[in-house]
Amino acid sequence: MITNAPDTPVSPLRQRMIEDMNLRFARKTQCDYVNHVALCHLSCTSLGYRDSERFASLPD
Numbered sequence: 254m255i256t257n258a259p260d261t262p263v264s265p266l267r268q269r270m271i272e273d274m275n276l277r278f279a280r281k282t283q284c285d286y287v288n289h290v291a292l293c294h295l296s297c298t299s300l301g302y303r304d305s306e307r308f309a310s311l312p313d
Contacts, residue, residue, distance in 0.1 A: 261273075274283050300308075 274286070278286070
């Protein structure tokens with residue numbers, strides 16, 4: 254089950270996502286999702302302008 258730190262303010266959108274994930278997904282699925290999102294964020298923040306140009310030029 255995904256939870257927040259006790260004294261951490263939570264936006265309504267984040268709270269809804271947490272509630273939805275707790276209702277719909279098993280704990281392992283939630284952990285996998287959070288890990289993949291974290292990896293995506295790391296790789297996306299390390300991309301440069303040329304990387305985004307290459308991605309934009311890929312066929313649909």
